[in-house]
Amino acid sequence: MISSLVKPIVCMAAMRTKLLTLAALALLAGCSANPIYTTTGIVLSNYSEGEATPYVLQMSDPEMACALGEGIDPLLYSFSRVTDAPESTGSLMMLLAGNCVEYRAWEAELEYLREDYAGNVPAAKDARERSKRLNAETAKRRYIAYQRAMAAYDFDPGAEELECPFLFTEQEELTFLMGLLTGLQAIVNDANSGAMAGVPRNIAPQAERAAQCVDNEKWGGIPNAIRGLVWLLLPDTRPNLSPDPWEVLEDSSELGIAAGFRASMALEAVAAETFGKPEVLEDVIKRFAEADNTIVVRDDYRLVDEVARDVIQFSSDKHWTKNYGYRTPRRHFGKMSPESNNEEVETMDLDDLL
Amino acid sequence: MIRKSLAALSLVAAAPFAAAEPIKMCVFDVIGANGDMFNMVEDYALEMKAHGVDFDLRPYTDEGVAVGDFNSGQCDAVAATDLRTRPFNKFTGSISAVGALPTYDDLKTVLATLAQPKAAGLMQQGDYEVLGIVPVGAGYLFVNDRSIDTAGELAGKRMATLDYQKDAIHMVNHVKATVVPSDITNFAGKFNNGSVDTAYAPAFAYEALELYKGLGDNGGIVDYPLAQLTVQVIARKGALDADTAQQSREVAWGMYGQAMNLIRGQEKAIPDEKWINIPDSDVEGYQEMFRENRLQLRDGSNGADEVYHPKMMGLLSKIRCSSNPSASECTASDRE
Numbered sequence: 001m002i003s004s005l006v007k008p009i010v011c012m013a014a015m016r017t018k019l020l021t022l023a024a025l026a027l028l029a030g031c032s033a034n035p036i037y038t039t040t041g042i043v044l045s046n047y048s049e050g051e052a053t054p055y056v057l058q059m060s061d062p063e064m065a066c067a068l069g070e071g072i073d074p075l076l077y078s079f080s081r082v083t084d085a086p087e088s089t090g091s092l093m094m095l096l097a098g099n100c101v102e103y104r105a106w107e108a109e110l111e112y113l114r115e116d117y118a119g120n121v122p123a124a125k126d127a128r129e130r131s132k133r134l135n136a137e138t139a140k141r142r143y144i145a146y147q148r149a150m151a152a153y154d155f156d157p158g159a160e161e162l163e164c165p166f167l168f169t170e171q172e173e174l175t176f177l178m179g180l181l182t183g184l185q186a187i188v189n190d191a192n193s194g195a196m197a198g199v200p201r202n203i204a205p206q207a208e209r210a211a212q213c214v215d216n217e218k219w220g221g222i223p224n225a226i227r228g229l230v231w232l233l234l235p236d237t238r239p240n241l242s243p244d245p246w247e248v249l250e251d252s253s254e255l256g257i258a259a260g261f262r263a264s265m266a267l268e269a270v271a272a273e274t275f276g277k278p279e280v281l282e283d284v285i286k287r288f289a290e291a292d293n294t295i296v297v298r299d300d301y302r303l304v305d306e307v308a309r310d311v312i313q314f315s316s317d318k319h320w321t322k323n324y325g326y327r328t329p330r331r332h333f334g335k336m337s338p339e340s341n342n343e344e345v346e347t348m349d350l351d352d353l354l
Numbered sequence: 355m356i357r358k359s360l361a362a363l364s365l366v367a368a369a370p371f372a373a374a375e376p377i378k379m380c381v382f383d384v385i386g387a388n389g390d391m392f393n394m395v396e397d398y399a400l401e402m403k404a405h406g407v408d409f410d411l412r413p414y415t416d417e418g419v420a421v422g423d424f425n426s427g428q429c430d431a432v433a434a435t436d437l438r439t440r441p442f443n444k445f446t447g448s449i450s451a452v453g454a455l456p457t458y459d460d461l462k463t464v465l466a467t468l469a470q471p472k473a474a475g476l477m478q479q480g481d482y483e484v485l486g487i488v489p490v491g492a493g494y495l496f497v498n499d500r501s502i503d504t505a506g507e508l509a510g511k512r513m514a515t516l517d518y519q520k521d522a523i524h525m526v527n528h529v530k531a532t533v534v535p536s537d538i539t540n541f542a543g544k545f546n547n548g549s550v551d552t553a554y555a556p557a558f559a560y561e562a563l564e565l566y567k568g569l570g571d572n573g574g575i576v577d578y579p580l581a582q583l584t585v586q587v588i589a590r591k592g593a594l595d596a597d598t599a600q601q602s603r604e605v606a607w608g609m610y611g612q613a614m615n616l617i618r619g620q621e622k623a624i625p626d627e628k629w630i631n632i633p634d635s636d637v638e639g640y641q642e643m644f645r646e647n648r649l650q651l652r653d654g655s656n657g658a659d660e661v662y663h664p665k666m667m668g669l670l671s672k673i674r675c676s677s678n679p680s681a682s683e684c685t686a687s688d689r690e
Binding site for chain 2: 116119121124125128160187188191192194195198200201202204205232233234235236270273274275276
């Protein structure tokens with residue numbers, strides 16, 4: 001009897017709790033969306049930002065990281081239909097997804113250079129066209145990554161007066177900085193696609209201004225490397241009395257080694273290629289290879305250093321393929337020609353043996 | 355003997371192109387090797403490989419330095435705007451004559467005409483030969499005040515003018531504006547910080563150099579091409595034999611569509627409301643003003659230097675009158 005009385009009371013209490021939970025979820029979600037979806041979106045977004053992002057930044061496998069970006073981005077971003085767009089994580093995911101296409105574009109470009117070297121013009125043209133299309137795709141993804149990074153911190157890069165965003169954590173600072181860098185890369189990819197993606201070129205001067213919002217030394221010289229690169233591209237943006245942009249780039253590279261991630265070196269290499277400075281390119285590749293022996297890579301941002309390595313490796317491979325028809329042999333990384341260092345080795349007279 | 359032949363064969367196989375010395379080309383692009391123009395020249399170079407020519411491209415962000423290196427023999431060829439290549443070929447260097455090509459259709463006709471084998475003789479001047487011409491877009495007038503929509507209103511205004519562009523300087527003086535000597539790297543800054551009232555540039559500059567800042571809320575871009583800027587590939591005579599040089603010009607002409615896609619994209623990126631339309635009734639007056647200036651710059655009269663080639667002025671006039679036969683210039687007694 002008692003038990004039969006207690007049962008409905010317990011059931012009613014449980015139902016009330018469920019109803020309250022549902023009501024709370026509905027309140028959280030607004031009335032239009034399925035509350036479970038919304039909650040999942042919020043959970044996933046928070047998890048991505050709080051756990052997945054730091055984990056990915058520690059990875060040492062850029063290709064796996066890029067696959068994650070390509071795979072997760074549409075799922076993660078689909079939650080922008082039911083809750084706030086996860087701009088900051090979305091920016092990183094799209095950045096990684098951009099890297100994926102760029103790897104394919106690089107391979108196509110190396111194929112173009114290889115075929116060009118061998119004199120196979122139709123094959124070279126085909127590979128170049130493939131490279132252009134992939135560069136356009138990379139540019140589009142990177143432009144989205146840039147826009148998301150700017151939106152994540154309510155930053156208007158085109159504002160007349162520079163108003164730096166509030167960046168509360170290191171991760172936020174890095175996301176913002178990577179967003180700027182990705183914007184610049186989008187311009188380069190677009191140009192290499194024959195302007196198929198239509199990325200606005202004013203990202204360059206905007207990135208130059210916004211780079212002042214993060215600490216240069218703390219971020220391994222990346223902010224100043226961005227500025228130095230833009231000063232070279234658009235001399236008008238260079239402030240009076242500022243140091244020579246090439247010096248700025250070299251100093252930034254050193255700061256990168258000290259900080260434990262060499263993204264600034266990648267920027268220096270891109271600048272050297274862009275402005276036709278083979279001696280600087282040779283030097284930066286050499287310095288990168290030498291730093292492998294001394295650098296203490298920062299665990300938290302290992303991925304940043306590895307992505308930079310890919311950029312430097314590609315610069316070296318481009319040089320080798322253009323000049324010798326094949327990519328950099330492993331033991332020659334850091335050198336620009338296949339000349340061996342064996343000239344000085346002493347040899348014995350074989351006359352007695354013959 | 356056999357061994358020697360085999361050794362020779364293996365050498366040939368190992369270095370298939372070692373024999374063909376590459377032609378070094380200094381290529382100007384404001385943003386270097388990652389710029390749109392450099393990329394287009396790379397496409398051109400690849401096409402030329404099919405004709406047995408191997409170009410080694412070097413990026414330059416300073417046009418003056420690119421031409422300087424060409425002059426000093428560090429490059430065998432140069433790709434730069436016609437403003438800088440005029441000394442090597444006055445005829446093709448006159449395509450960008452002020453107001454001479456009011457439409458892209460007219461420009462297309464000129465470039466198609468010049469790519470014909472018959473025009474080969476005109477592509478040579480002294481020790482140099484033109485290997486190709488590609489458009490980079492019309493130059494437009496950017497003003498910081500939309501009320502500057504007639505030539506008369508330019509009087510007294512400060513205009514950023516390329517200091518090596520004699521025809522532009524003459525034109526600016528003609529409209530009684532003040533020449534503010536500038537170069538490609540600093541004219542945008544001058545316009546954006548208000549130290550000049552007007553500047554001229556292709557649509558590319560609107561976004562890349564943030565010229566919208568100089569336009570502000572009151573400024574605009576006069577929707578009338580002041581000049582058609584082109585990039586021209588110039589080589590030392592004999593760098594290519596006559597047939598290959600002609601093939602090169604045809605390859606460059608084949609890139610017209612690609613170049614125009616780029617230009618149209620840049621012009622579309624300018625919002626409609628930024629364009630200042632000139633009433634048709636005023637256009638005729640401007641065309642006459644430009645024509646008078648061109649005559650002076652052709653003949654070296656009225657204090658002008660002899661900048662334009664008479665034959666090019668004649669050709670451009672013929673093309674304009676073919677597309678617009680009722681224009682008054684077509685019946686003028688002093689027709690170009």
